[in-house]
Amino acid sequence: MYFLGTDYIISSLIWLLAIFAFVFTVKKLIGKLFYKKESLALFINKLKIYLEKHFPDIKFDFTIIELSKNEQNPELRKYTIADEMIDQFKRIKINTSKYPKTTPKELQWSSYVFNSEPNRGKLPPDWMQRKNALFLREHGKCFRCGTAITMNTLYPKLIIPIADGGKYYLENMIPLCSDCDKLLSESSQKSSYLNIKDVIYDIIEKS
Numbered sequence: 514m515y516f517l518g519t520d521y522i523i524s525s526l527i528w529l530l531a532i533f534a535f536v537f538t539v540k541k542l543i544g545k546l547f548y549k550k551e552s553l554a555l556f557i558n559k560l561k562i563y564l565e566k567h568f569p570d571i572k573f574d575f576t577i578i579e580l581s582k583n584e585q586n587p588e589l590r591k592y593t594i595a596d597e598m599i600d601q602f603k604r605i606k607i608n609t610s611k612y613p614k615t616t617p618k619e620l621q622w623s624s625y626v627f628n629s630e631p632n633r634g635k636l637p638p639d640w641m642q643r644k645n646a647l648f649l650r651e652h653g654k655c656f657r658c659g660t661a662i663t664m665n666t667l668y669p670k671l672i673i674p675i676a677d678g679g680k681y682y683l684e685n686m687i688p689l690c691s692d693c694d695k696l697l698s699e700s701s702q703k704s705s706y707l708n709i710k711d712v713i714y715d716i717i718e719k720s
């Protein structure tokens with residue numbers, strides 16, 4: 514009886530230990546799973562808030578969230594979603610129907626017409642005034658993606674380049690943000706360094 518009692522206590526202790534170890538492991542696994550799901554949800558939430566705030570005119574398609582659900586690695590899934598959003602940004606078509614036809618006389622200034630003519634590859638002397646007029650005409654928004662820009666982050670683009678006979682008339686100019694300027698510029702290599710990519714990847718790292 515004495516020995517049986519000891520056996521009983523020892524086996525009970527072993528069982529208890531095993532149960533504790535099991536519960537602890539399961540709890541840890543569940544916690545990890547729960548945390549990962551929460552982290553993905555947090556990322557998607559932050560991503561949507563960022564896109565809606567900075568590109569209110571663009572309807573991003575979020576079906577990639579559902580399409581990527583079989584991806585087991587949550588970090589990879591976040592990058593899949595992020596890259597699809599960045600690709601959608603790259604594919605935005607410029608709304609050419611919104612190109613201004615003319616510039617009202619009251620918005621012009623005395624040297625406006627004279628300086629609108631290209632002059633041996635030099636920018637017009639009233640370039641800042643033109644930038645300012647573009648800024649005001651488009652209400653401080655990028656013509657392509659609609660994101661808010663400042664005078665310092667405004668990149669004027671000529672609809673018809675000077676080389677193709679374009680001039681510096683305001684109706685031949687649109688203001689762009691830095692990303693859209695990169696995407697529409699000749700050298701496509703620059704387009705891999707987009708602000709939108711930096712911001713979205715930063716959201717991944719912080720969620």
Ligand SMILES: [Zn+2]
Binds near residue numbers: 656659692694
């Ligand atoms: Zn833009």
